[in-house]
Amino acid sequence: MAEGSLRVEIVDQAAPVWSGRAAFVTVPTPEGSIGVYPRHQPLLSVLGTGEVRVQSDDGAWLRATVNGGFVSVDSDVVTIVTDKGELVG
Amino acid sequence: MAGSQRAYRGRISSTSALKKIFRAMELIAASRISKARDAAHASEPYTQALTRAVSAVATHVGTGIEHPLLSERDDTDQVAVLVLTADRGMAGAYNASVLREAERLMATLAGEGKQVELFVVGRRGIGYFDFRRTAMVRTWQGESDAPTQDLAGELADAMLERFTASAGAGGVREIHVVYTHFRSMVSQVPRVIRMLPLEVVEGVVEADQLFPLYAFEPDTAEVLGTLLPRYIRARLWDCLLQAAASELAARQQAMHTATENAEELIRTFTRLANQARQAEITQEISEIVSGADALAGAGH
Numbered sequence: 001m002a003e004g005s006l007r008v009e010i011v012d013q014a015a016p017v018w019s020g021r022a023a024f025v026t027v028p029t030p031e032g033s034i035g036v037y038p039r040h041q042p043l044l045s046v047l048g049t050g051e052v053r054v055q056s057d058d059g060a061w062l063r064a065t066v067n068g069g070f071v072s073v074d075s076d077v078v079t080i081v082t083d084k085g086e087l088v089g
Numbered sequence: 090m091a092g093s094q095r096a097y098r099g100r101i102s103s104t105s106a107l108k109k110i111f112r113a114m115e116l117i118a119a120s121r122i123s124k125a126r127d128a129a130h131a132s133e134p135y136t137q138a139l140t141r142a143v144s145a146v147a148t149h150v151g152t153g154i155e156h157p158l159l160s161e162r163d164d165t166d167q168v169a170v171l172v173l174t175a176d177r178g179m180a181g182a183y184n185a186s187v188l189r190e191a192e193r194l195m196a197t198l199a200g201e202g203k204q205v206e207l208f209v210v211g212r213r214g215i216g217y218f219d220f221r222r223t224a225m226v227r228t229w230q231g232e233s234d235a236p237t238q239d240l241a242g243e244l245a246d247a248m249l250e251r252f253t254a255s256a257g258a259g260g261v262r263e264i265h266v267v268y269t270h271f272r273s274m275v276s277q278v279p280r281v282i283r284m285l286p287l288e289v290v291e292g293v294v295e296a297d298q299l300f301p302l303y304a305f306e307p308d309t310a311e312v313l314g315t316l317l318p319r320y321i322r323a324r325l326w327d328c329l330l331q332a333a334a335s336e337l338a339a340r341q342q343a344m345h346t347a348t349e350n351a352e353e354l355i356r357t358f359t360r361l362a363n364q365a366r367q368a369e370i371t372q373e374i375s376e377i378v379s380g381a382d383a384l385a386g387a388g389h
Binding site: 074 | 303
């Protein structure tokens with residue numbers, strides 16, 4: 001996998017919301033938020049309600065609202081599983 | 090004689106009207122199957138991600154894993170059985186076979202000294218148990234062939250509520266689900282699964298797949314608490330979709346057979362009607378001939 005690249009998948013109960021490459025991701029948790037850069041340690045966390053922000057390799061931001069669920073980070077694959085997710089903008 | 094001809098014509102026209110209905114139902118069922126399949130396909134990534142995460146937690150924490158949804162309880166003899174049936178018949182043996190499976194399961198459970206609490210989805214199942222005066226705790230109807238996420242949520246909430254309730258408040262020690270597994274368009278098999286308590290080793294993840302040492306945020310218990318109810322819900326959703334696809338496939342098949350049978354009947358009745366018409370003509374001719382003969386004989 002190319003240095004500095006995450007594979008992000010956002011899935012919701014009904015359908016996949018978004019997937020693609022990213023340089024940096026922040027996800028909301030009940031206690032704040034977690035930022036994930038490439039080569040992050042494997043993580044399994046509860047998801048809060050709020051906004052997932054994904055910065056793609058060229059610096060553009062993509063935002064999506066999420067509502068509960070969990071996020072897993074494993075060998076640069078970030079899987080965000082939420083009850084109800086929607087892209088913003 | 091003219092009477093039998095008319096009777097055949099009448100039966101031909103009513104059979105062809107029925108045939109049109111069968112045909113339409115076959116086509117409707119066929120088009121809805123693809124919808125059910127699409128829905129199953131769309132929710133696949135979600136279910137997969139969940140299953141992976143649950144397996145990861147399970148392997149990570151090992152056998153010392155503790156959560157109410159995973160532990161066997163023995164403070165009560167009540168068990169819940171959820172039966173997924175169709176809202177309508179006209180689907181061949183679909184309802185009959187899933188209900189037979191449910192009866193078998195209930196007999197087994199009763200044999201083990203457990204008291205069964207019934208939860209039924211689908212008008213057909215409700216009618217069946219109503220007729221036999223079997224008490225049902227809760228029923229759902231109206232969307233067996235096109236289930237919604239809301240229904241899956243309601244089912245999951247009801248099941249979890251029962252399972253986590255104390256023995257005095259209607260708690261149950263096990264939850265079984267009877268549904269029809271969609272193997273292919275021509276083969277659907279009724280299946281029983283024990284939903285709760287969860288058996289963590291699901292065999293969905295390949296044996297050689299190793300999970301990394303995850304960090305849990307905020308902690309293992311919290312993560313499990315988030316994962317498991319969603320996992321149950323996703324599995325129920327899967328059961329609902331399987332049942333819906335099976336119902337539609339069974340209905341399509343049954344209606345296809347019905348259409349063919351109607352065609353066969355129409356053919357038979359057409360032949361009989363033709364035969365009756367021919368017999369009438371023959372009779373008329375012989376009457377005319379014998380009448381003419383009689384007149385000719387009288388003239389001499």
